[in-house]
Amino acid sequence: MRIAAVLGLIGLLCFAAAPARASGGLTGTYAGTLTCRLAGGSVTVAPSLLAISERAASPEGVRLFVEIDGTGYAGRAADGDAAFTSCGAINAGYGDRANPLEKVTYAPDPTTGALVLHLAARAEFGTCEATWTRIDASEPGISACGQ
Numbered sequence: 001m002r003i004a005a006v007l008g009l010i011g012l013l014c015f016a017a018a019p020a021r022a023s024g025g026l027t028g029t030y031a032g033t034l035t036c037r038l039a040g041g042s043v044t045v046a047p048s049l050l051a052i053s054e055r056a057a058s059p060e061g062v063r064l065f066v067e068i069d070g071t072g073y074a075g076r077a078a079d080g081d082a083a084f085t086s087c088g089a090i091n092a093g094y095g096d097r098a099n100p101l102e103k104v105t106y107a108p109d110p111t112t113g114a115l116v117l118h119l120a121a122r123a124e125f126g127t128c129e130a131t132w133t134r135i136d137a138s139e140p141g142i143s144a145c146g147q
Helices: 002-017
Strands: 028-038 041-058 061-068 071-078 081-086 101-108 115-123 126-136
Touching (some): 028 115, 071 101
Antiparallel strands (some): 071 081
8 A cells, every 4th residue: 555655656756846747737827028130120018918728738839829918829749849730721722831840849947937938030021039937827719710
C-alpha cells in the first residue's frame, strides 16, 4: 500500500512538471504588448489582449481557437511551441494563398510562474513582436473559425 502511494505521488509530480500540452494548459486570457514595425513607421498596441480556448487534444498536440485583439485564429500547440493561422476563407480558384502561420512559444515565467507567450512574426509589410502574460485561466468561450 505504501509503495502505491509513493508511486502515485511521483506520477503526480511528473505530471505537474510537464510543459503545458494537455487540455486546459493554455486556456485563458492574456494581456501584454504587441508592436509591429512597418515600412512607414511602427504601431504599438498596449494593452493587447489574447484569448485561447483549447479543444481536442491528441498525441500531436492540442487544437486551439484564439483571438488576438478581436481577430480570430486557429492553431495547434505542443511542448512549448504553437502556430496560429488567421481565420478566413481561402479560395484557390481566385488565387488566394493560404494564411501564414504565426509562430508562438510559451513557458512559465521563472520568477512568477505565470504562463507567458511570445510572438515573433514576419510579413511582407514588416515584423511584429508580442509578449502576453496570462491574467485569467478560465475558459474565454471563443467560437471556432467560421462559427
